[in-house]
Amino acid sequence: MKLPHLGGLTAKQFFRDYWQKKPLLIRQAFPHFSGLLTPDELAGLACEEDAQSRLVIFKQGKWQLESGPFDETRFAKLPKKDWTLLVQEVNHFLPEAAALLQQFNFVPTARLDDLMVSFAPDGGGVGPHFDSYDVFLLQGMGKRLWRISDQQQQQLVEGAPLRILQHFESQQEWLLEAGDMLYLPPRYAHWGIAVGDCMTYSIGFRAPSVQELATQFLMHLQDTVALDGFYTDPDLLAQTHPAEISEQMVSKIDDVLKNVVWNKRDVSHFLGIYLTEPKAHVIFTPPRKISLEKFVARLQKEPIKLALQSLMLFEGDQVYINGLALQPKTDALIDLQKLADTRVLHPMERYTEHLAELLYDWYQAGFLQF
Ligand code: SIN
Ligand code: CO
Numbered sequence: 001m002k003l004p005h006l007g008g009l010t011a012k013q014f015f016r017d018y019w020q021k022k023p024l025l026i027r028q029a030f031p032h033f034s035g036l037l038t039p040d041e042l043a044g045l046a047c048e049e050d051a052q053s054r055l056v057i058f059k060q061g062k063w064q065l066e067s068g069p070f071d072e073t074r075f076a077k078l079p080k081k082d083w084t085l086l087v088q089e090v091n092h093f094l095p096e097a098a099a100l101l102q103q104f105n106f107v108p109t110a111r112l113d114d115l116m117v118s119f120a121p122d123g124g125g126v127g128p129h130f131d132s133y134d135v136f137l138l139q140g141m142g143k144r145l146w147r148i149s150d151q152q153q154q155q156l157v158e159g160a161p162l163r164i165l166q167h168f169e170s171q172q173e174w175l176l177e178a179g180d181m182l183y184l185p186p187r188y189a190h191w192g193i194a195v196g197d198c199m200t201y202s203i204g205f206r207a208p209s210v211q212e213l214a215t216q217f218l219m220h221l222q223d224t225v226a227l228d229g230f231y232t233d234p235d236l237l238a239q240t241h242p243a244e245i246s247e248q249m250v251s252k253i254d255d256v257l258k259n260v261v262w263n264k265r266d267v268s269h270f271l272g273i274y275l276t277e278p279k280a281h282v283i284f285t286p287p288r289k290i291s292l293e294k295f296v297a298r299l300q301k302e303p304i305k306l307a308l309q310s311l312m313l314f315e316g317d318q319v320y321i322n323g324l325a326l327q328p329k330t331d332a333l334i335d336l337q338k339l340a341d342t343r344v345l346h347p348m349e350r351y352t353e354h355l356a357e358l359l360y361d362w363y364q365a366g367f368l369q370f
Pocket of ligand 1: 118
């Protein structure tokens, strides 16, 4: 199927020719897109306790970085030019932003991260840099000049509070207008400069480092591994140095540790939990209490959706939501997979007791909302 947001490419063609390989400019990927929120609304979000925001200011040849939440008086004191405000995870706050992310569901949800929105007056930007993840840079209000380079030189300015490339040689540049979109693979150098007031929507994809994956997996194993018995040494040998850890002991422990094994099911279980684990600052707001009966009556009339902060994935017969794993009964599986895929479950006439109770528990926890 040809995807209009990819300029008529199919997902298959995009993955084959561009994904993690080379940039793609799509003029009018989102025709008439002028944005989802105003600069003032973005500034309002940057003042929220649970939003992650940054201000980047370029002043007298130096980069400055301030982290939110900000006091609203901060914005009145900013210079006329050369700064930018960035807010992460806007999809946690705005249903329209979550809906925009859904337009990118030709990429697996397990890879999708968040929608970041930036505002900059003329000249503003975060400087020449590269990111370690894939990103679609969708232009909202105004214009931004994007300069990009596949340069191998990736040394960063030392001592700068953000990652700025020491040398940047632009090889291609485009002026993006509202609705235009630029895809960049990881580690591709880029520099976006606002031309007049401008807002950019960055659809970013998760790319945990291999080190992070390994560390997190080992932590997961720690909770799941179950080995019986104690260290034994009926064959203990007399040793000259009592303080020496003997070769015999090292070999025995080496054999014991070789029993720590895992299979693909352990890996998928780990991934489901790890990828849906809410970040530390994410808070779920439980709704006002209602009875199970009233909840089911509402379910039969209204669609139920994943809360904006909720993350849900599945693998085989396992379902993962916000860091919890469960194996639902077979008759509930298809509906739960539908909920994970589309973030919504449309009303049905009948709900099995099992499905109704599951949804009720998640609703009570603030994971779902009507
Ligand atoms: C921005 O929106 O200014 C930053 C996007 C980026 O370069 O990654
Ligand atoms: Co970037």
